[in-house]
Each structure stands twice: as structure tokens, then as C-alpha cells.
Amino acid sequence: MDFVEWSVAAADRLVVEHTRRVVIVGLLLTLVFGAGLGNLTTESGTSQFTEGSPSEEAFEAVNEVFGPTFSADTGSTTLIVKDRNVLSKPALLRLLTLQERLLERESLRITEASSVARSIAQTIDPEARTLAAQHDAIDRATAREIDRAVAELAARPGFSRSLSDDFNPESARASATIATVTHEVPAGMGSGAGTSGESPLQGYQTGVESVAERSPGDVTVFGQGVVAAEFQNVILDSLVIVVPAAVVLILLFLMVAYRDPVDLGLGVLALLMAIVWTFGAVGLLGIPFTQMLIAVPPLLLAVGIDYGIHTINRYREERVAGARAQPAMRTTMAQLLVAFGIVTGTTVIGFSANLTSDLGPIRDFGLVAAMGIVITFGVFGIFLPAAKLFVDDWLGRSERPAKRPLGADDTALGRVLAGGLVLARRAPIATLVVIALLTAGAAAYGTGVDTSFNQDDFLPPEDTPAILDRLPEPFAPSEYTVTGTISFIEDRFASDQQSSVTLYVEAPMRDPTQLEELQHVNRNPPPAFVATDREAEVRWIGSVIQSHAAASPAFARLVARNDPDGDGIPEQNLEAVYDALMDSPARQQATQYITSDYRRTRLVYQVDADASDAEISGQARRLAEDVRGDATATGQVVVFDAISATILQSAITSLVVALVGTGAFLLVAYRIVEGRATLGLVNLAPILVSLALIVGTMRALGMPLNALTATILSIAIGLGIDYSVHVVHRFADEYPERPFWDALEDTVRGTGGALTGSMVTTASGIGVLVIAITPILGQFGLVTAMAIGYSYLAAMIVTPSVLVVWYRARVALGIDRPAPDI
Template sequence: MDYQDVIDRVDTLVVEQPKTVVVACLLLTAVFAVGLGNISTEAGTSQFTEGSPAMQAYEDVQREFSDPFAPDTGSTQLVQRNQNVLSKPSLLRMLTIQKRLAERPGLRVAGTSSVAESVALSLDPRADTMAEKIDAVESATPSQLDAAVREAARERGIARSLSEDFNRESATASATVGVVTHRLPGGLGSGIGASGTSPLTAIQQEAQHVVNSVTGDVVVFGSGMISAEFANVIVDSLIIVVPAAALLIFVFLVFSYRDPFDLFLGVVSLLMTVVWTFGFMGLLGIPFSQMLVAVPPLLLAVGIDFGIHAINRYREERTEGADLEDAMSTTTDQLLPAFFIVTGTTVLGFAANLTSSLGPIRSFGLVAAIGIAFTMVIFGVFLPSGKVLVDRWREHHDLPAFGRRPIGTEGSLLGRALRVGVFVGKRAPRLFLVVVLLSSAVVGAYGTGVDTSFEQDDFLPPADVPDYLENLPEPFKPSDYSSTAITNYLDEHFATTGGGQVVVYVQGQMTRDYALEQIQHANRDPPSTFVAANRSAQPSSIVDVIDAYAAANPEFAALVARNDVDADGVPDDNLKTIYDRLFASPYGERAENYLTPSYRSARVVYPVESGAAQDAVTADAQAIAADYRFDATATGQAVIFQQITDTILESALRSLAIALVATALFLLLVFRLFEGHATVGLVNLVPILLSLALIAGTMRFLGIPLNAMTATILSITIGMGVDYSSHFVHRFADEYGGDNLYEAMEATVTGTGGALTGSMLTTVSGIGVLAIAITPILGQFGVITALSIFYSYLTSIVVTPSAFVVWDDLVGAEAGTGE
């Protein structure tokens, strides 16, 4: 069947049976609306971690070193800040908080620890209860208290819980961090990354209420609080962005349509697009994530473009005297191929993200591609049918028509401005193309240096929410956010608390003579990102448990000494016997945290310096792991996040390459089918390539990295860029007859160019409003997507005419005459 037969059937359906089309589309909308109730949400960084090698190693560690029948644990940090957290009042407040938290059953407290508790035990080693520890601090003299602080600070772990301004002599520090451990149902313990849901959220929120009843200088912090902010920030961003985008879009739609009936049709069609897409998503069971916040603006961008083109083209025919049926038949006859080209290339651009190994990016590509396909159906069939019904009803009731003139008609100010590309194409097209292509090559080369990142802070609100957001009235005023500020504070004031840790997962027969020596060897001359003392890393491992039991049991100490051949404190021989004795002792439970009962796997936990760069930590962790004689894998949040960062770049480049190749082949095929000459598709690619180079250079210049969201911008630039260039090129091909090059260009820029301008203004403002979103990652995405659309529009209007002149010199005349 010839493609024109399909278009003719659609023309007939739209013009002769518009009521049937409208009713069918509305019924489908009702069906998809059911799926809206099935949509769940997924937020945070945990959704990106699945599948990475480091994450697999982390899960192996969790499985190997955790009792599957024992309850999981989660932790809460108590961040205390004041002039001196080691003063008696501050120590008493921290101890009181620990006591009240432990007494609250709903908090499921398994244990607490703090510098205040260590100081109390230094004062009275026999103090068992928290009340006795409070009494010990309360009854101490200032000199006794200072001495107890200095004694407690000799313990390595205690010193790490104090801010870097800790002065041992004066026993002062401006901040400290206490830890509360909670018992959680099995399988709900904290993992790598955070999500929008956490079993610790309610616990930590209740804990903050308890803390507030005691003092105002302690803040509760932990994964539960972060998870709550992940969930809240999506809602808050949507509450702020959606109304602002809707207002801007409405204003520009009024300008573009200039007719209340057409405006109503356009808005209804846009709403149907969103309902179909997200209803279908709900029926498929795809959760709504931060990545998918970008889908509605993208659908609106394409929908607005299609709507304005359809109405504008229809008005062109009407102003030339065509009746309603002929005008709409001509409109659909010309625009349906253009809509198909735009839809096909845009779907290919988004679908290229399905090759990503990151689930959220794949979901984004799938939902966006489905949404664009729905957009074509709604604006290619429903809107024209609705327009026919409305105009027939208006003619029947003799109602006036508004805004009959198309946007950008010749003689208007906009029409004159749009002709700049034609002017350049007439004067110096080759020189202009050479300059533009060379400049873009330079910009593109500069853009190859754009950074790539994946950090938890990308998904959280900034430490300081802008005043214009803070001053918004309810319900637009955002929630109170503190996670980023606390994280920054910990990074700035603590040597290791904010640095996290790296785990080396060791697999091998740990009874071999060199099994423990390899841990000792790997610790020597550690990299700069690892916490060190006396030129040695300070990990926690099975060696520490052996040392602890040896210090408590002389008989075991003698056994270790007899089997320490080189007298370096680490046993070399009879390791199985040593492990058997250790696991049978009271220290056996601690040993299982670092060595499996089969003695075939071990974990070594290295503390990392606060503020260390993620890529540097990962490189150092992998270097440490390489020093082990057994198979050893580095894991931990920094390593996993860095692997995701690398995957983001890999995914972006792969999807770019696939999208470019697929788009080029598609354009060559469809222009061969629709216009009889494939090379028109090459002209279509010129603005896209220019836009890609410009957006890459802009990202580097503005310091916007390729992250979880902006990684999709390259394929989006292709998808959205083709939207503008395809309309332009297809209209030119329709107008071009082989000997009317400049007349065809004039008709294209004043007709299609006007519709493109209305579409660009509407979508740039609608998507650009994401810049005011609370999370940095959404703001960056909004800015860069708006710029991408503007670049696509600009290159289509200004550069494409010159490309047509060159194309006409090479193959145009033959194409136009059909020779």
C-alpha cells in the first residue's frame, strides 16, 4: 500500500467522521486515566545502583557477613554544635538525649554511643546505665572532666567523632557526632544510596522530636531524613514548576492561537497527551521517578509544536480561500508526513536510551518514546477532527472566527525577522556554511571536556534555598530541607565522619599462611584519600578482632605469638586453629563481621578522608584491592557511585551514536519515500549536528555536568532538534519544484517558520521554568533542554536555507524535476 493511501484514509476519517474520532479518543483517555491511580513513586540514588559490579560485591558482602535471620540495623547520627560540645552542660545534654531515645520503644534502639558516653566511662568505668553515666559527668570537677576528655580522646574512634578544631589540651571542640543504632526487620537495613522510602524515616523524625524536647543544639541526621527529602523534593518541585510552566505555556498559546476555541482544543489535546502517557505508564507498572519529571515538559514541547503547526497550516489554506473540508484535507495531507518524520526521529532519539545499563534512564527512554507516539495520534488525528467539529459548529451558529492570520505571515515584523536565513542564503551560502561548520567543530571539541558526575547531592535541595522560593505563599512554599547543609558541615568540620568508607571484599582460602599478611601488606603507604597513621592505613578487619581477643586472653595471645613467624603482630601459621579458637570465644560474633565461618571470604573496611574526590577514592580503593593476593573487589558508596558516573558517560555516548545513526538512516529512508530523494534527509541533519555541538560546548562553559538527567540531553537534542528541522525541510520539499528555490524558502520561513517560532517560545519557557526547581539536577536539566530547543530552532531558521542552496546546486534541480 502506498503511504499516500494511508494519509488519504486519515484525511477522510478526519473530515467526514470527526465525531467518531473525537469520541473514540475521549474513551481511550478514560481508559488510560484508570492507570493514573496505579502510579507509584521512586526517588533518590538507590534506583541507579542496581547492576553495577561494585554493587554486586556490596550485596555479596551483605549476604556473607549478615545473619539472614537476625534483624537488620540502621543508624542515626546526632550532630551537636555549640561553642564547646565538651563542656559539662553539653555532655549532659547528649547523655540525656541518648537516655530518652533508648527509653522510647517506637525508636527500636539497639544501642547508642557518643563522646559524652566515653567521657563518662573514663570518669567511672563501673557506670553501666545511662543514669549512672549522667551522674558521673554531673559530679565531676572541671579538672576531672578535662582529664577524662583527654583520656577518652586517646581512642581512635572517639577522636574521629570530634570536629577538626578539637583541642586536646583545653578539652574543647565545636562539634561532635553521636550514633544511635536501631533494630529493623530483616531486609530493611540501609544499603548503598538512598531512596524516597526508608524504614528509618519515621524513626528519625520521631527522634528529632525527642531531641528538640531536650535541646536545640543537636540535629538528627541519617538516611531516613535524606529519604524523606528525596520524596518531598519531587512533590515540592512539581507544585512550583507545573503552575509556573502552565502559566507561561498558556500565555504563549494565547499568542500563538489567538482564538479561544483553538486554544481550548490545544489545551485539551495537551492534557490528553499527559493522561495517555502516564496512564499507560501506570498500567505497565513503571514507577514515577525524578528522571520522569522531565517527560511532561517534553511531551508539551512536541504537542505544542504539532498543535501550532496544524492550526497555522489550516489557517494558511483558509486565508487563501479554501473551504473548511479542503483546508483540513490539505493540512493533514501535508502535516501527517511531517508529524511522522518528527515522531519517528524523536522516538529513535529517546529510545536510544533503552541501551543504557541504568534502569531509570531506560524507563525515561521508554516512557518518552511512548508519549511521543501518543502525541502524534492526538495532534495528528484528534485535534484536526476537533477543529473540524468546532468550525462547523461556529459556521452553523454564525459565530465569528478569531486570529485567522497565520503566525509569521509576510509583511509582519516576525515574518521579516524570519527571512534572515533566506537573506544569507542568497548572498553567501557557502561561506556562511563553512564558517558555521568550522565554528561548531571548535565548540564541539571544547564540549568534549564536559564533566560527568553522579552524587547524592544532585538529587537533594541546595543548602540554601533561594529567597524567591522561600517567600512563596502556601501551598507553593517548599518544605524545610537540611540534609545538604548537614552533609556539607560534616565534610568541612570532620576529618573522617563525612568521608565514608571503602570495603574490600576478599575471596580466597583465608587459612593460607599469607592470608592475614596480605591485609598488613596492603595497609602500607596508603593513598592520600585513605585515613592513615604512621604511614599505614587504619582499616577494620579480622586482624583487629584477633588483637582485641589476644589483649583480653593471655592464652590466646600466646597462641598468636607462637604462630607469628616474623614477629610483626600478625600470625602466619596455623590460621585455622587461631580462627577456631576465636570463633568459639566471646569475640566470635565480632569475628563474623569480618570473616565468614567457612574461612573463605573476608571484608576489610577502610575509612576515607572527608572531602576526598569520588574518582580519587575509587582509583585508590581499586589500587588497594589489587595489592591483595586473593581475588579482592573494592566496593562502597564512593566506588558504586563512580561506576554509575562512568556508566552515565558510556550510556550518553552510546545512545548518541545509536540515535545519530538511526536518525540518519530513518531520514534518508522517509525522504526517499515521501519526496523521492534521500539526500534531503542529509540537509535535515545539519541543524541537529550543529545543535549537538552547541549544547555540548554550552554545558562545559556553564559548568553543567553530564549527570543522571542531563546525560539524556544528547538524545533529546536529536529528538527535539529533528522536530524543528523536519518541519522546515518537509515544508520546503513540498514547496520546491526544481526551479523555484528562493520562492520555496520564502514560503517555508514565513509559513512553517512562524509556527516554529510560536512553538519555540512556548516550549522554551515551559521547559526552562524547570530552572526554578528545588533540586539542582532538575534545574540544570531545564536550562540545558531549553537551550537545546532554542539552538535547534535557531539553526533550522538561520542555517537550513544556506544548506538548501548548496543542496540545490548539487542535486536539487534533479530532485525537484523528478529526473
């Protein structure tokens, strides 16, 4: 007896001879793993994807090194104020009053507050340095004085950036303005490109919201803490909406598949156990629950439903044929455990392929999904058969006639399932040629599918679908404002129509030619960089030198003495120039662009927001190559583009690993189990068809490969192989003892019926993710449901014809004897 036969026999004895013990142990393990659910923690946002990226590390280094604006010990809250005219005297007074109230709240740890109201007040009264004094200055001013102050400020760069794009300096009118308050936060606050689902600013910004709500006027509070809160809420709201909907759909289709309340109850119990065991283990291992892991329960349901329906359906086939309960279960397990083992092995390989990713959340997804599949195999391969025997015996059902299996010959479903058989009988080669052409075309078209990584993927849509707004408590989603606020800022504030990239340069800045070389780099910038008169719009130490020279005659003379070409950028005695700058009021501004040891600097370029991340990042990296010294392009655009490229690389790598690993596993498995290794290739053919159709459809629907859908290729292998394995293994089991066509017909009708029930149930259960709050989950649900549908159709239509061609090849090679009519 080989290892496979010994393992199946051992499992058979365990289930049939120790039924009660298996059931008790299974329930006790559920209690143990259930305790682990209490240890689950959540992690959300985009920062989990950016950690460890070289671009992200450079971004964090820049933020750590330069200036208070980029300090990891401060964070800001943005106040978006709307009014008929935010520059009117009453509106300015309301804004100053709000900022005064915020500063009075010591718990908010506000160190600075800025607004157009403060700028206008100080223009009217330069001695008004406190908010109270500025409030008095505005209160005493006439409308004409305020208008003159606005006109004077409008000539200064930067003032209009805090006002909406309808700002009219002549009439001193604008419908919106942005004010900020700066908080002191604990050291080590994340300063990376991504946004986390946890932020020390959350508590502060909740406090700011409470003050703003009690103040007159239309004020929206926005900041990292608000975004973090919505990242957290969207996970909970998605689960609260999706899980019940999935349960209802799954129960509905399982009722049709099982047509028996007892079998339905056992199937649902096994599904719950698989999920509790998996996520209890996740909690015990300390793996955080992320947006990525929301997809794991539906995947486990997909495999579990398949295993459950196959077990019950195969058992019923034997019972209808006249076998008693225990012999029927022995036959069922002898056949299905091998199929389940092959499915589990290939599915684990498919999911584990994600461990090759450079992105931590994708690796965690692959690990948890693979672990969950092994657990599901244990629950449905051992516990469910034992529970079925135990409950039937307990209820006295063992001697009663069994329900008919799905896909019986004289049923409508049985007749539909015969479609693949008709093609295999009449024109198998022509069928495969047409399918091969379709596959090649879809694959070629699918190579153009986009990749994407964007914070918007993880945030709720600006307008929640009406169907979700009408849901009763506790299913009604939270009120989400972040996406709408971001859109408002992008639409109404011209300064925010541009984003920026940073060059982080490590070079000897005392070198007489260093500033001149950096200035040369700023000339004739790439197309995606914003430029005026062929000069890049850039903030750097050179611009600080020029602005301070304009304000300080003494410093201007120092610069002039060391500027032979008279362009405002010194080429001599740079250390003396830097020292004078550091001893001046411009020190704080200078330290944002050069370090105190004069060995590191940064240049912040404005880039066109209409340009793609790939264009901006590519041009920024090429610009960095032109800089003398060690220069790195970074910034949120560059980091997110790098993550997008990593996502594509992860998708391709995991696909290759999954295909190679699955193919090798199938060849070995069928060689060991059936003595026919080539059946592994038969098994793989439908998967290649479904993969090509998936990527082609994704491109046609405009769905990108993002952080979650990038896993779909390996998932399609992991789940799709399930359908073809059941068909091929059932045929391999029937074929040695029966004529070819009889074996194939019983396979397609018998196994096809269970596959149909599994496909409809799991596609619906996973497809329900389309109603999730976050777009990324909705896309994943749709693509996964589509992958399941394609895998089912390929297994039922492609596999019979491939088996016919496989059999004819074996006959031609003299391995098998020819069968009639084939």
C-alpha cells in the same frame, strides 16, 4: 496509492467525515487513562541507579556478610548536638536524658545507644552500664572529674571522632558532638551504596525527631530515613512549583501564538490529554514515577505545542487563501501528517535510544518518553483537527475569516525569519564553511565535558533561593535540612573528612601466607589512600588480631608463637588464631572482617576526601589486582564512580544509536514520501550543528553529564529534528510545483512562523525547570531549553543554505533543471 498516501487519506476521512465521533472517543479515552493516574507510585533517591551494578552487588554482599554494624537488620539514627560546650556537665546530662527518653519509646525499636556522654560516665564509674546509672555517675561527678575522664578518653583512638574539630582535650571543650541510636528494622532493609526515597527508618527517625524537639538543647536528627523523606518531598515540591510556572508561561506564549481564545482552549485541552494519556498508561503499566520522569511532561508539552501551532497555523494559511473549513483541514492534514509522522518516528528513535542504557531509570525515561510522543502524535494528529472542525462548526466560525498565520510576509517576524534566506542567497557555501568550523570547534571542546553521579544532585541546595522562600502556600517549598547537615558534618568533624573503600576478598584465609600477603598489600598504598609511615590506614582482621593481643596476654602469647618475624601478624596455625579470636570478647569485632568459615574477608581503607571518585576507584581496583584470590573493590565511592562511567557510556551509546537510527529513518522516509532520500541528509545537518553547540556550551558552563542531562544528546536529536523536519518537508512539498526560491521563501516564512512560536513557548515551558528545587532538574531544564534554541536557529539558518547546496548538486548531476539566479 502507496501506504503513506492511503494512511493520510484514511486519517483525513476519519477527521473530516466522522468529526463528532473522533471527539467523543478522544474524551472517553481521557477518562479511561485518567483512572490510571491513581495507580502512579513514586520512587526517588540514588539506589534506583545503583541496582544491578557489579560494584553495588559486591557492596551489598559485603554488608550482608560482615558484622552487625553492616547488618541489613539494623539501621542507625545520628543525633548532632550543638552547645557552647557539649562536654560540660549540664550538656552531658541533657544528652543522656535524651537517649533515655528515646530508649523508653518501644515503638522506635532501639537496641543500642552510644555517645561521648556514655563513654565519659563509664570512665568515671566503670560499673555504670545502663543509661540511668551513667546519668547518676555524671550527676555525682565534679567538673574536675569530668575533665580528667575526657583527658583519659582523648588518648584513646576514636573518641575525638565523635567531637567537632574544635575539641580541646586540655580544657575539655567542644561545640558539637555526634551520638547514635541503633534501630532493629525489618529483614532485607536496603544496604546498598545508594539512598532510596523509601526507608523503614523514616518512621523511626520521625519519632526520634518528635522526642528531640521536646527536649532541651540544639539537636539535629539525621539518617537514611531523613534523607529518604527529603528525596520524596523534593519531587512533590518541584512539581508544585514548576508545573504552575510552566503553565503560566506556556499559556502566555500560546496566547500570542494563537491570538484566539477558542484555538488556545483547544490547544491546551490537547496538551492535557496527551499528558493524562501518557501518565495514565504509566500508572496502568506499573512504572514508578522518578526524578527522571519529571522531565517527561515538559518534553511532551514541547512536541505537543509544536504540533498544535503547526496545525492551527497551516490551517489558517489555507483559510486566508480562500479555502473553506473542510478542504482547508484536508490540505493541512495531507501535508502535516506526513511531517508529524517523520517527526514522531525520529523523536521516538531519539528517546528509545536510552533503552540501551545499563541504568534502569534512564531506560524507563526512554520508554515513557517514546510512548508519550506516540500518544501526542495521535492526540494532535487526529483529535485536535477534529476538535477544531467540530468547535468551529458548533460556534458558527467556519464561514468567518480566519486569523492570519504567524510569519506573514509583511510582519516584523516575517522580516526577521528571512535572515537565513539572505545568507542562502548571497553566500551559501561560505555560510556552511563557517558553521562547519564552529561545529568542529564546539564538538572538540565538548569532548571534555565532565560526568557526575552524586547524591547531592538529587538533594535540594543548602540554601533555598530567596524567590522560592517568598512563595505563598501551597507553592512554598518544605524546609530542607539534609544538605546543610551533611555540610556541617563534613566541615566540623575531622573524621568525616575521609571516606573509605573496601576490598572484598574471597580466598583461603587459613593459608599461612594469606595474612602476610594482605599486610604487604597495605604497605606503600596508592596516593589517594591515607597512610601513616607508608602504611595504609586500614581496618582488617590483622588490626583486630593486634588490638586484641594488646588487651589479652594469653592471646598475645598465641600470636607470638605463630609469628616468626615478630611483626604482630601470625604466619602459622592461622586457624587456631582465628578460633581463639572467635572465642574471645573480640568476636563481634572480628566477624566484621572475616567470615566464620575463614574464606572471605574485607579490608576497609581510609581515602582522601579531596581525591576525585575516579582517582580513588581506579587506585582501589588496581590494589585489588595485587591481592591473591578473588578481590573486588567496592564502597559508595567506587559504586558511584562506576555509575558515573555508565552514565557517560549511556550518553555516547544512545547518541550513536539515535544518530544512526534517525539518519536511516530519514533516508527511508524521504525516499518513500518524496522520492528524494538525500533530503534525509539535509534534514540531519542542522542536528549535528546543535549537538556540537550543546556539549560545547555544557562544558563552558561547567555542567556535567549526570543522570538526567546524560539523556540530553538523544533528546536534542528527538526534539531538534522536529524543527528541521518541518522546514525540509514543507520545502519538499512546495518545491515540485513552484520555483526554487518561491518554495524556499514560503517555507521559511510560513513554517518558520510556527516554529518560532513553538520554540519560544516550549523553551520557556521547559526552561522553567531551572527553578526546580533539585539542582539536577534545574540543569536539565536549562540544557534542554538551550537545545531547543540551538535546534531552532540551526533549522532557520543552516537548513536554507544546505538546501541551496543540495539543489546545486542535483543540478550538477543532471537530476534537476537549473533555476534562475541559483
